[in-house]
Amino acid sequence: MNTDSVDATDDALLKLIRAEQLDPPERVHAVMAAIRDRHPDRVLGFVYYGSSLRDLDDAEKMLDFYVLVDSYRATHGWGWRALTNRLIPPAVYYLEQERDGVLSTCKYSIITLREFERRCAHAFLSQLWGRFSQPCALLGTSDPSIADRIATARAAAVRKLASETAPLFDAPATSPEFWGRAFYESYRTELRPESDDGRAREIVARYQDRYDSVSATLFDRHGTDQFAVQTYPGHGSAWRWFLRRLIGRPVAALRVINSAATFDGGLDYVLRKVERHSGVKLEVTEAQRRHPVLWSPVLGWKLWRRGAFG
Structure with missing residues (x-):
């Protein structure tokens, strides 16, 4: 494939991705405003994805956002949350908001724009490039240069998924x-x-x-x-996907358990999620509920031993 055809493909793919826009209900805008209030002057944009994207008018569907920020330290301050967000991104938060008698629930993941770009294009695990190859919408970005960077990252995610799958x-x-x-x-x-x-x-x-x-x-x-x-053109293989399964599920479990520290009842929430997906139920102590991050290696080990990660 020559350079001209590659450039044409990139332009056409970016055009498709930029066209994936929508005007969400007012309750979605209200939730976005609440997230901005939680993290003042840090949010660069929202990438809206998941099942609620397909059912915008269904208030029972939990909203899913990736919230792109400029800095982990500036977003979280000094401390363990900024560190774990950097080491095991993204940091996952939960938010509820009642407006005009309608309760909206939201799970949002914080990641820096730079890390989003890197993981969409180059990460070994498919968490980001697999997810953002799918339909989603960019919201809340007034800076055209930021919007271009996010669209370019999503185009890279599509190409990455294609290159890893085509050799199969x-x-x-x-x-x-x-x-x-x-x-x-x-x-x-x-x-x-x-x-x-x-x-x-x-x-x-x-x-x-x-x-x-x-x-x-x-x-x-x-x-x-x-x-x-x-x-x-691709460099994927069945062996690479096997390694991703071997590594990815424990990493995903640690990320889920880590997120339990960000909202009340969080550990019970994520363990129900693990049980729903794997059938493995784990009872926890009150100390583990109070300090889920501290106990996450132990909990992760127990879940692995019981076969929660396949």
Whole structure:
């Protein structure tokens, strides 16, 4: 692929990603304002993703944001929270807000813009480049240069996922087949309820027009509805995905347990999440509830021994 065609592909992919915008309900704007109040003068933008993105008017759906900031220390101050956010990003927070009789719940993850860019393009684990290859919307960014950096990072995430997945194919595939396999492999590296590639393909099917457009941008066509994905340049392999599963689930569990310190009842919340995804139930002491970060290595070890991470 020559330089001109690469540049054209990049431009077309960025155009698709920049077009993924929406005007969310007022309750979403109110939650964003509350998050800004929690972290004054630090928020550079919100990346809105998850199931509530598909069901904007369903107030029972928890809102999911990645909140991009300029500095961990400036956001959290000196102390363990800034340190753990840097070592095991992102830091996860929970927020509830009642407005006009409607209760909105929100889980938001804090990461610096620089770290977001790096992990979307170069991280070994697929946590960010797997997630942000999917539809999401950029909100609350007034600086065009910041918006461009976020869009460019998301385009890098799409290319990264494609390059890691393409070597798993030795023949052309449809968009649902390719991206369904890609997300299935990514989900298996985290604490996710999706247990087969059929479920991942269903998720892709909700936005098939979008994935058809992305595929047409990245891959050569093969017939009417297939793409020559096996010719896309990549360095992925089944072995690399196996290593991600081996490493990713314990890391995800530590991240989840670490997040338990950020809201009341947090440890019980995350252990219910682990139980729902793995079937493993763990009883904890009051001391562990009060100091979840201190006890996270012990809790993580117990969950691993009981098979919570696959």
